[in-house]
Amino acid sequence: MSTASTSSLLPAQGPVPGFHAVVPAGGAGTRLWPLSRAGHPKFLHDLTGSGRTLLQATVDRLVPLVGDDGVLVVTGHRHADAVAAQVPALLDGPDGAPRRLLAEPSPRDSMAAIGLAAAVLLERHGEDVVLGSFAADHVISGTEAFERAVREAVVAARAGYVVTVGIRATGPSTAFGYVRSGEPLGLADAPSARHVRGFTEKPDEETATAYLATGEYRWNAGMFVVRARVLLDHLAAQIPTLAAGLSEIAAAWDGPDRDAVLERVWPTLTRIAIDHAIAEPVAAAGGVAVVPGDFTWDDVGDFESLGGLLTSPTLGDDTTVLRVDAPDALVVASGGRTVTVVGLADAVVVDTPDAVLVTTRAHAQSVKSAVDGWRERGRDDLL
């Protein structure tokens, strides 16, 4: 197959042939503590009250694009059982083996996670496989716009680009990084796709406002669509030892030597985020493209963000919550007790069986300090 045949491979509806979704399920969600814990992180929670956890909702969103057997989840060893319990379809190997659930022996950051998935997909599905990486703990609404963006991204990926989705900003957020677009790629089947001129870290508000005024900037949601081969070739050029290590592990993954190779090679892998390893240097060389994503997206990074997503200010059983002169106080009622808030309009109260957190939406970013504080006191049991 060649990229010349892409348009015939892209039905407007239904799974995209040769396209696989990779869902890295990691990150402790520290700023959502004590709801999110190291042992039961954010992606395992139903944070929207939809009845589906963030991980399940992510898989649900991707199946229409990749088919029933097209989602691969990469997670830490300690979360593998919980992931399997939430998405049993991943256990589709012989005797229910977790063929589409890759368990990392230890956290090595996002490049190792996504690179491992890319290398395993390459082994299993051949040179033309395209992968799309979508975090397990983001919230999206607007399925149609999401699918449209991803379908365009696949076209651009087949043309050889590392493709990201640029989310339409609803305001000058200081909580997200930005992607700056340049000239159109000029692909017939991906008319919105443009070159990426660069990525920026979280800006201050003034800078963010200036970004939006140019019309060139969108939020970087950390979604990447790319041919597995292209990704691994870029990685081989940037960090050869990491690419070689991942390829060696992937070659052994579906055979009898997986554990031995993992044990030997995994601890040697470079810890680096995919943004730093690939997106930024390749963008500087002109190899990254962006497609616009005009859907609602949030990384649910903290309680302010969570509050903005909920249709009710209670996450949990609202009959256990009483508000007096505090109609919008955000209450996470997961402790099995009653919660009463009097006169604190901006309050955030998170009730869990062993820890209660009280803060305000304005202090949402400071919750990380609470986690640090308990760690300093040696209370790792709470983290």
Place this chain on the structure above:
Amino acid sequence: MSTASTSSLLPAQGPVPGFHAVVPAGGAGTRLWPLSRAGHPKFLHDLTGSGRTLLQATVDRLVPLVGDDGVLVVTGHRHADAVAAQVPALLDGPDGAPRRLLAEPSPRDSMAAIGLAAAVLLERHGEDVVLGSFAADHVISGTEAFERAVREAVVAARAGYVVTVGIRATGPSTAFGYVRSGEPLGLADAPSARHVRGFTEKPDEETATAYLATGEYRWNAGMFVVRARVLLDHLAAQIPTLAAGLSEIAAAWDGPDRDAVLERVWPTLTRIAIDHAIAEPVAAAGGVAVVPGDFTWDDVGDFESLGGLLTSPTLGDDTTVLRVDAPDALVVASGGRTVTVVGLADAVVVDTPDAVLVTTRAHAQSVKSAVDGWRERGRDDLL
């Protein structure tokens, strides 16, 4: 005995002969919910972290004035066992009967409670008995000044007055009622005692400030010292049926007919506070005196008041509390869990096994609304 012999009856140290303390232990402490509950009210709690409950501290404070067997507690039937467990010395009747613990079949307000105690003391100790009534749920520091005030009050009581203690105001509080003093009584052994010109309800701040500017006003702490006979004679003049009912019950109290008489008469008693039944009308007729109390007093009416009493902002195990940018947040840690407060300097967090309350010191008076709210929802189990 006559009042002419009072000075010889008043040693400057040691118990005052013929003087008995009455401790009405009632009131739900609604504004201290969910720490204080109807089933386990304020007076049963150690609210100061002293190791003694408010009831125990009240008894401790009175024993030096009345002797080991001079304290009588009046409480509701449902709290009698808890009171006895906290103050076992009250069970000094035959076979450990609760001779000094009077259990009311149902709440009939403070006049019935104190009047019953007065009538029982009159039966047991005769016409010259003087009683002092001190609430079970107030906090006092300054033992010497307290004792000095009470000893003066007893002198004035023996001279026939209903005597209250006027607390030196530390500011124009709007949370307390005030007592206004007039001319000195002119008693040699009670040189500070003055006539009372009147009582006022809780004023607004402007009024309170004006009160203090006159030098005539002090806080009314609801303490009354009076001869039992004088109290009951005033009551007979004001509300004859109530006085007669109490006397009938008291006559039967230490005999076999107590329960039968209680069952018949108690429900007929007028519900009224002693302030309205006695203090206000008798003051208007010139029969009330005040002695100054230059000690620290608080009725611990709400969490703002509680916060002001504590030397640490944690009531409970401080190792279970973490504050981030909230050094003075008041935390009541009685839920067996950890409490974390981030960025809310004014916060009040009360953690109990079945209810957590989050408010601010500024909203301390509104906590009552929370209790009302849960009652409206039928959650009497929380109250």
